[in-house]
Amino acid sequence: MYQACIFDLDGTLADTLDSIVYFGNSALAECGYPAIDREKYRYLVGKGSDLLMRGMLQEVSPKGYTEDDVILLRKTYENLYEQDPMYFVDQYDGMEEVLRDLKNRGIKLGVLSNKPHNITTRLITMMYSSRLFNVCYGQRFNVERKPSPDGALEIAKELGVEPKNCLYIGDSDIDMQTGIAAGMDTVGVLWGFRCRNELEKSRANYIVHEPKEILSIVLGEAAAD
Structure with a gap:
């Protein structure tokens, strides 16, 4: 045993999928990006916040992104998430x-x-x-x-x-x-x-x-x- x-x-x-989608897309909107489809988040999550942010930016910014973009998106995402981590969970x-x-x-x-x-x-x-x-x-x-x-x-x-x-x-x-x-x-x-x-x-x-x-x-x- x-x-x-x-x-x-x-x-x-x-x-937590709907929660991640909500806070992810809310952070993208605050940073001036379009939303990502819910089903795509299934394969973006699981590798940590840094890689989640990079995956999101790859989806919405095909011409590329900077490290400053990653830092801003992550800060925005985490600030939103920490306000109510049980939302949609x-x-x-x-x-x-x-x-x-x-x-x-x-x-x-x-x-x-x-x-x-x-x-x-x-x-x-x-x-x-x-x-x-x-x-x-x-x-x-x-x-x-x-x-x-x-x-x-x-x-x-x-x-x-x-x-x-x-x-x-x-x-x-x-x-x-x-x-x-x-x-x-x-x-x-x-x-x-x-x-x-x-x-x-x-x-x-x-x-x-x-x-x-x-x-x-x-x-x-x-x-x-």
């Missing part, structure tokens, strides 16, 4: 119940996101009881972002669990790459921002359709894909 579960945030623990059905069940069974829980650390911790605190998670980290300046395994390995160490006894759970190729690089088994979730094909190509050990399947994996009741 696995001893710990480490979760991605966007598209895994929280349905929802829990996924059944997720909180699964988290509580895992916790009650003695499974240690962590969060690792490429979203800025302050926003990550605020969202987790506002969406779930802070006591559900033993460790919660977003992107920090002194830790390389996913798919580097550094953050996942740091969490495993803090939890006192060997990587081989951890599950890394996320919705994208970045998450699967993170877990594999950390020596953890991976779970790809289909309720997030990406598709089964991406998760299969990224060699997810398990692919699940709903949160309760995570519990079956932890308890050893599910076969690997």
Whole structure:
């Protein structure tokens, strides 16, 4: 049985796509750019704020952009986001119940996101009881972002669990790459921002359709894909 579960945030623990679209397009408008289609954001998110800004600018400024453009857009985006990070954010059905069940069974829980650390911790605190998670980290300046395994390995160490006894759970190729690089088994979730094909190509050990399947994996009741 696995001893710990480490979760991605966007598209895994929280349905944040509409929130990111809203704040992204609001920031673009304030900086004089057109909006980006919602579906395009599915593939822009997940790599951290800096790459999100660069991806957005590539969409709306095909002739190129400057570093000053990146800095201004990111500052505008983060100022808007920090005012109300729960705007348009929802829990996924059944997720909180699964988290509580895992916790009650003695499974240690962590969060690792490429979203800025302050926003990550605020969202987790506002969406779930802070006591559900033993460790919660977003992107920090002194830790390389996913798919580097550094953050996942740091969490495993803090939890006192060997990587081989951890599950890394996320919705994208970045998450699967993170877990594999950390020596953890991976779970790809289909309720997030990406598709089964991406998760299969990224060699997810398990692919699940709903949160309760995570519990079956932890308890050893599910076969690997």
